[in-house]
Amino acid sequence: MTLRLSSNDWQQLLDWAKSAGDAECCGLLRGMDGRVAEVSLTENVAPEPSRNFEINPAALIAVHKDVRAGGAPLLGYFHSHPNGLEEPSATDVAQAAADDRFWLIIAGRAITAWRPAVMEGHVTGFTPVTLVVEG
Numbered sequence: 105m106t107l108r109l110s111s112n113d114w115q116q117l118l119d120w121a122k123s124a125g126d127a128e129c130c131g132l133l134r135g136m137d138g139r140v141a142e143v144s145l146t147e148n149v150a151p152e153p154s155r156n157f158e159i160n161p162a163a164l165i166a167v168h169k170d171v172r173a174g175g176a177p178l179l180g181y182f183h184s185h186p187n188g189l190e191e192p193s194a195t196d197v198a199q200a201a202a203d204d205r206f207w208l209i210i211a212g213r214a215i216t217a218w219r220p221a222v223m224e225g226h227v228t229g230f231t232p233v234t235l236v237v238e239g
Contacts, residue, residue, distance in 0.1 A: 106234045107180075107206050107217045108139040114215060114237045120145050121184035121210040130157040130183040132167055133206060134176040141176050148183075156195050157183040180206030190216045192230040200227040208235070 120129045130148045135141035146163040150156045159181065167178055185193070190211040192200075200207070202222040207230065209216050217233035 105219065106138055106236055107208075108236045108238055109208075109215075110140070111237050111239045113140055113143045116143055117182060117208065117210050117215055118213060121186075124148075124184055124186070126186050127153040128155075128157040128184050128186060129210070130159050130181065132159065132163065132178060133180040133182060133208065134167070135179045136177050138179075140179060143182065154186065156193075156199070158199075178205065180208065182208035182210065184210040188212050190214050192218055197227055197229055200230075202227050206233060 120131070123129070128148055128150070129145060131143060131145040133140050133143055147160040148157045149160050150158040171177055188211050190209060192207065192209065200220050202220060202225055204219060204222070207218040207220070209218065215235060217235040218230040219233055220227040221229045221231050
């Protein structure tokens with residue numbers, strides 16, 4: 105599986121992660137057929153945003169309502185790892201939904217793409233996805 109992202113969105117994600125400093129930034133990816141059409145930054149409402157992330161539930165609900173009204177589908181999520189690790193953490197695995205959506209992790213100047221590996225309805229890890237930056 106391949107995920108496609110515009111160079112403008114790539115740069116926007118890097119900028120948001122840099123602006124967040126020691127806290128994890130997070131947000132939503134919208135699009136379809138493995139192509140990101142929109143990235144949106146959401147508030148990280150985790151109790152310890154320097155250690156993990158939680159997308160503001162109100163933002164997630166708003167996107168689901170918009171999708172039902174005909175808006176672009178929710179394709180996945182993104183968050184940064186200020187510690188520089190480019191792969192999902194044990195916390196990411198523990199908190200991930202078994203919804204088969206893409207995950208982007210921003211670490212320094214790198215962005216990696218992943219999909220949850222699911223067994224019997226539970227996320228057991230992540231599998232890497234090829235990320236293609238276009239334009």
